[in-house]
Amino acid sequence: MKIFSTDHKVIAKQYLSVGLFWAITGGLTAYMIRWQLAYPETEVPGWGFIAPDFYNMLVTMHGTIMVFFVAMPILLAAFGNFLIPLMIGAQDMAFPRLNMLSFWVFALASLVLLSSFFVPGGAASAGWTGYPPLSAKAAYTGVNWGLNLWLLALALEFASFLMGGVNFLTTAINLRAPGMTFFRLPLVVWMQLTAAVIFMLSVGPLIAGAVMLLMDRVVGTTFFLPEGGGQPLLWQHLFWFFGHPEVYVILLPGLGLVLEILPVFSRKPIFGYRAIIYSTIVAGMLSFVVWAHHQFLSGMDPRLAMPFSITTILISVPFALIVFAMIATLWRGSISFSAPMLFALGTLAVFILGGLTGIFNGSAPVDIYLHDTYFIVAHFHYTLFSAVFFAGFAGLYFWFPKMFGRMMNETLGKIHFLLTFIFFNAVFLPMHVVGLRGMMRRIADPTQYAFLQPIQPLNVFITVAAILLLLSQFLFVINFFWSLLAGKRAERNPWQSNTLEWTTLSPPPHDNFERVPVVYRSPYEYSSPESPEDWLPQDRQLSPHTAARS
Amino acid sequence: MPRSEDMAITGMPVGKVGVWWFLASEIPVFGGLIASYVVLRLGSGGWSDASSHLNFSLALANTFVLLTSSLTMVLAFAAVEEKKPRRLQANLLLTLLLGLTFLMIKGFEYAGEIGHGFTPGAGIFWSFYYGMTGLHALHVLGGIIVNLVLLVAALRDTLRPNEHRVELAGLYWHFVDIVWIFLFPLLYLT
Numbered sequence: 036m037k038i039f040s041t042d043h044k045v046i047a048k049q050y051l052s053v054g055l056f057w058a059i060t061g062g063l064t065a066y067m068i069r070w071q072l073a074y075p076e077t078e079v080p081g082w083g084f085i086a087p088d089f090y091n092m093l094v095t096m097h098g099t100i101m102v103f104f105v106a107m108p109i110l111l112a113a114f115g116n117f118l119i120p121l122m123i124g125a126q127d128m129a130f131p132r133l134n135m136l137s138f139w140v141f142a143l144a145s146l147v148l149l150s151s152f153f154v155p156g157g158a159a160s161a162g163w164t165g166y167p168p169l170s171a172k173a174a175y176t177g178v179n180w181g182l183n184l185w186l187l188a189l190a191l192e193f194a195s196f197l198m199g200g201v202n203f204l205t206t207a208i209n210l211r212a213p214g215m216t217f218f219r220l221p222l223v224v225w226m227q228l229t230a231a232v233i234f235m236l237s238v239g240p241l242i243a244g245a246v247m248l249l250m251d252r253v254v255g256t257t258f259f260l261p262e263g264g265g266q267p268l269l270w271q272h273l274f275w276f277f278g279h280p281e282v283y284v285i286l287l288p289g290l291g292l293v294l295e296i297l298p299v300f301s302r303k304p305i306f307g308y309r310a311i312i313y314s315t316i317v318a319g320m321l322s323f324v325v326w327a328h329h330q331f332l333s334g335m336d337p338r339l340a341m342p343f344s345i346t347t348i349l350i351s352v353p354f355a356l357i358v359f360a361m362i363a364t365l366w367r368g369s370i371s372f373s374a375p376m377l378f379a380l381g382t383l384a385v386f387i388l389g390g391l392t393g394i395f396n397g398s399a400p401v402d403i404y405l406h407d408t409y410f411i412v413a414h415f416h417y418t419l420f421s422a423v424f425f426a427g428f429a430g431l432y433f434w435f436p437k438m439f440g441r442m443m444n445e446t447l448g449k450i451h452f453l454l455t456f457i458f459f460n461a462v463f464l465p466m467h468v469v470g471l472r473g474m475m476r477r478i479a480d481p482t483q484y485a486f487l488q489p490i491q492p493l494n495v496f497i498t499v500a501a502i503l504l505l506l507s508q509f510l511f512v513i514n515f516f517w518s519l520l521a522g523k524r525a526e527r528n529p530w531q532s533n534t535l536e537w538t539t540l541s542p543p544p545h546d547n548f549e550r551v552p553v554v555y556r557s558p559y560e561y562s563s564p565e566s567p568e569d570w571l572p573q574d575r576q577l578s579p580h581t582a583a584r585s
Numbered sequence: 586m587p588r589s590e591d592m593a594i595t596g597m598p599v600g601k602v603g604v605w606w607f608l609a610s611e612i613p614v615f616g617g618l619i620a621s622y623v624v625l626r627l628g629s630g631g632w633s634d635a636s637s638h639l640n641f642s643l644a645l646a647n648t649f650v651l652l653t654s655s656l657t658m659v660l661a662f663a664a665v666e667e668k669k670p671r672r673l674q675a676n677l678l679l680t681l682l683l684g685l686t687f688l689m690i691k692g693f694e695y696a697g698e699i700g701h702g703f704t705p706g707a708g709i710f711w712s713f714y715y716g717m718t719g720l721h722a723l724h725v726l727g728g729i730i731v732n733l734v735l736l737v738a739a740l741r742d743t744l745r746p747n748e749h750r751v752e753l754a755g756l757y758w759h760f761v762d763i764v765w766i767f768l769f770p771l772l773y774l775t
Contacts, residue, residue: 235606254706265625
């Protein structure tokens with residue numbers, strides 16, 4: 036395996052490795068944050084005492100790492116790169132060298148972010164949202180180089196994913212195999228494409244914003260500094276105009292993975308294929324007009340609260356539709372609870388709860404009480420943890436045989452799911468209560484407030500569960516490496532699945548397919564009466580008569 | 586196996602699809618900056634005092650320089666279509682030189698403004714002025730580099746299999762030109 040490879044499968048694995056590295060780093064920051072919240076004034080085992088400034092750095096970097104350096108590279112870059120060419124029957128991406136460049140720009144971004152921990156003053160500590168004026172002057176946080184490098188790392192990351200987006204879209208538009216019409220594309224490809232479009236059209240203003248913030252810090256402009264006529268609120272608009280669509284950029288590929296797995300393990304066609312596609316597109320469009328629901332309490336014109344509440348609650352409609360389609364797919368299917376299926380079902384269960392609390396936060400009158408409390412933290416972990424980790428694990432357990440040519444251990448996978456599911460809920464369900472009792476985000480020591488002292492036992496409970504949640508992930512690490520070296524050899528189609536990637540070798544050769552696949556049918560024809568088996572691959576032609584009909 | 590380049594089932598070359606998506610993602614970058622400028626300017630006063638210190642005649646000259654460079658870029662593309670390599674080289678060179686002229690005039694403008702004390706930190710108008718024109722100038726620089734690569738390839742006679750790239754570079758160059766068409770009135774004429 037070449038390090039400087041233009042093969043989309045190698046690049047996907049490279050993104051996956053870097054993303055998993057950052058997931059460990061992000062998990063460590065979570066451990067330190069949680070220890071500090073449960074036992075302030077004590078030393079974190081394995082680290083030491085955490086000062087308030089350092090705590091601010093931890094929460095900033097936890098958010099930055101998990102969103103931009105774990106969710107994005109794993110869900111979009113790794114799965115998108117691996118699956119899109121294989122699923123559409125192409126031999127590689129449309130621009131293989133651009134693909135390689137986007138990975139290496141991302142690697143550079145990772146290096147810049149990593150180095151920011153070691154510069155004088157430490158890494159960025161103005162929150163992962165980087166609100167000015169706090170972020171606009173080094174004097175306010177005591178961090179100079181750390182925050183400049185943070186901005187540089189984000190700029191490089193955006194450049195990398197813009198190149199990736201161009202590649203994904205061009206590939207899926209131009210390189211589909213004969214017969215692979217848009218309405219025969221597997222849903223995860225649709226989700227990846229919608230995510231790419233959303234990303235490419237929403238990140239621009241934040242790129243401009245990052246340039247402006249960097250200029251404020253380095254050149255002395257006053258875009259976000261009131262004393263020079265600037266407007267701190269402007270950053271929030273630029274940030275959330277990207278930041279909220281970004282949630283769907285992460286969520287859609289995650290839901291896409293689940294949508295591929297559900298029909299395979301319930302042996303039924305997906306329910307409402309086209310309705311899901313239309314819902315995805317509608318959700319993508321609505322995602323551009325919801326951003327100010329993050330700013331109900333930021334000093335924005337209060338008259339804007341109503342329209343943004345309405346659009347926010349409106350966007351739950353297409354997602355509800357997708358969730359109902361998922362449940363209807365399961366309905367009366369012959370379900371087998373394999374590890375990927377368990378994680379897919381886990382995604383569904385957890386995401387529903389996260390979606391429901393989203394309605395609370397989206398209504399301005401309710402949000403006034405919930406804003407910047409742990410209720411918000413609980414909400415977005417229910418949505419993003421489900422998309423990134425539950426769906427991500429589902430995808431890894433499912434496509435591991437195709438990626439590496441070996442099967443993962445099922446029993447370990449099931450135990451991994453069970454522990455992750457239990458401890459995830461043990462961490463984040465009580466967090467809603469903690470938030471409703473008034474605990475604010477980003478405070479280093481809840482015990483300093485008298486009104487928060489009664490809920491401290493709950494904070495301790497959450498921390499214990501969080502540590503157990505992190506420890507449970509070792510099961511995955513062990514399973515991953517053990518299976519990589521000694522797992523059972525995988526055949527072409529171990530799950531008896533329909534999509535094109537399962538028609539080639541595991542792992543696929545450099546050019547993916549032995550011959551150009553020809554597509555005759557939609558991707559989810561399970562238990563079809565036309566086929567003797569209960570699956571019907573997309574490239575199988577039954578008879579000229581049936582082929583002409585479909 | 587077919588090579589990816591010739592598997593264009595939509596009938597569009599992959600390069601063109603890619604460049605159009607790239608440009609689509611560039612619009613919100615300048616869109617965000619321009620929208621911020623317009624909203625903040627409408628919401629507060631005193632901006633036209635600041636903008637009256639800009640050098641209008643130099644910017645007008647620069648507008649003509651950039652518009653002319655778009656013309657030579659189109660002529661370069663036409664030379665590709667008509668298979669006239671000398672004209673292609675000449676027009677690429679002209680486009681490149683006009684781009685450099687634009688940057689030199691812009692630099693001269695900056696020097697004059699900074700000399701009069703209008704630095705990027707002199708106020709919110711100047712923040713936007715330097716931010717918007719600076720980001721645009723970086724895009725002009727990027728276009729110059731692209732044209733330089735094409736020109737070198739054309740002179741070495743290695744461009745032939747990739748001549749369609751002149752059209753793609755042109756799409757980008759016109760985009761940069763159009764951005765300036767927005768920046769010029771917004772900054773200099775208001």
